[in-house]
Amino acid sequence: MSSVVLRDVSKSFVINGERFQALKGVSFEVGDHEIVSLIGPSGCGKSTLLRLIGGLLPRDSGEISVCGLTPGEARKQQKYSFVFQDAVLFPWRSVIRNVQLPLEINRAAPDRKETSRDPATRRTARLKAAEMLSLVGLKGFEEASPNQLSGGMRHRVALARALIMSPPLIFMDEPFAALDEITRDKMNIETLRIWSETKASILFVTHSIEEAVFLSDRVLVFSTHPGELLADIRVELPRPRVLELKQDAACFKYTNEIRQILAQSLRRLIEGEDTAESTEAKASACSGGTP
C-alpha cells in the first residue's frame, strides 16, 4: 500500500485580491519506506503541498490520502510528523521534555484513557523519549536546555520528537537549509541512518539538488507559477549511501538531469512572458514535461 496518494491536487491563494495558482493538477504516490524529495524553484508550492498532505491547509480540488485516511484523520491518528527548517524547540522545556511533547499532547486527548499525570505513563514516556534521543545520537543531553545546543543538535532533537510517535510518515520541510554545509552533510547521513532503523517513509522538501539526489529513492521536480509536477526521477543509487557518493559520476548524472529540467522550465517561463502576456501562452509554456 502506498503511504501517500495524490490525485490531481490544486491549490490557489488570494493575495491582495489577485488569485495566485500555487499548485495545479499534482498527482503522485509515495511508497512504503521510501524517501521522496520535492524540489523546485522557490514559490513552486512544495511547502504548500506538504501542508496540504499534512492537513494543515485545505486543498481546492483533487484527492489526498495518507495511509488510506484523509489528511485530517491521519493527523488525529498521528500517522505523520513534521520537521521544519526551524527546529522549534521550547526553551522552557529540557531536551527530553521537548521530545516527549507529542506523547503529552496525544495522551491528554479525550479518547485516550491514560492521562499524562499518571506516573506509569510518565515513566514510559520518559523511557521512550530517552530511546529516541539515543537513536539521534544525543544520549547524555536529556536534561540540557535547548539553548545550550548547537544548530545541528537542535535539529537532532526535532528529529527525535518527530520519531517518538513512530509515525509511518515524516514530512521534512527544508529541515537543514539553515545549517552550514558540513553540518548539513552530517545531518543527511544521520537522516539516512535513522530512516534505515525505522519503517517510515520520508517526504523531503529541499532547495538543494544534490541533497535531494543523495537522500532519495525518487526526486519530484516542480515548476513554478503554477506549481506543476515536471518529472518523477527514480534515483538508482545503492544503499547505504556514503558521503563520497556526492562526488561520484553516478550522482552527477542525476543532478545534471534535474538541473536541465529546471533550466528548461525556467527558459520556457521567461520566453512565455516575452512573447505573449496572454494566460494561454503562459499555461502552454508551463505544461512541459510529464510526470
Added chain:
Amino acid sequence: MTRALYRAGAPKTPLTPAKMLSAALPWIVIGGLLWMWEFLIGDSLAFVLPRPSLIVKQIFLVFPLLARNMGSTISNAVFGFAAGSAFGLACAVAFVYNATFAKTVYPHTLILRSLPLMALLPILNGILGTGAASKITIVALASFFPVLVNAVQGLTSVSTSTIELMHSLNASKRNIFWKVRLPSSLPYLFTGLKISASGAILAAIISEYMYAVKGIGALIVTFMFGARVLELWAAMIVSAMLSILFYWVIRIIERLCIPWGKSVRES
C-alpha cells in the same frame, strides 16, 4: 562536558583596571553629584535643595512616622498592582482569542491609561467611598495598561512554525495556550509587570493626596503645605526606595519563573 562548560557561563577574565573603572563609574558619578550638591550648592538653596547630609539625617528622624504610614501605602500598592495586572492579563488573553472583542475594545483601553489619576480621585471616592477600595482602584488603573500591552505582545509572539508544529501534533487550543503561548509570553509579561510594579507605589501615593488620613501620600501633602522641605525630601527618598524595592521583588520572581533567560535564542 559541553554542558558543564555552558553552565559555568562565559569564562571569567581577570579584573583589569579599565574594568574596575567601568564598574565604579555609576557610583563615581552619583557620588560626584552628591558632593557638588553638598559642598558647592551647600546652604545657598536650602529652601528647595537642602544639603544631602541634612536629608539623610532627616530620614532617620522622620522614619518612625513614615514607617507608621507605610503599611497602608504598601498594601494599596500591592493589592492594586495585583488586581490591575490580573485584569490586564485576563483582557490580553481575551483579546488574543477573540478578534472582534480585541478590535472593538483594545483601542479604547488607551483611555484608561490617559486619564489623569488626580482628577479621578474625587470621582472614585464618590463611588467607592474614601476607604482603601478607591485607592486600590487608582493603582489598578495605573498597573493595567503596561501589563495588557506587553501580555498581548507576548501571547502573539509565537512563530508560525510553532503553531504549525502544534497543529501537526494534534494539539487543542488549550494545549497551545498552556504549552506554548503562556510560557513564551512570560518574558514580555514580566516586562509589563516590572513597569507596573515600579509605578504602583507612585500611584498609591497619588491616591493618598486626597481624603486620606494615613499613608505616605497624606504625609507628603502635610509636609508640602507646611513647607517642611527636609521632611518632604526624606519622604520622597523613602518612597523612591520603596518603588525600587518593589521592582526588584518582581525582578527576582521573574528570574525564578524564567530560568531559560530573557533572550530566547532562535537557531
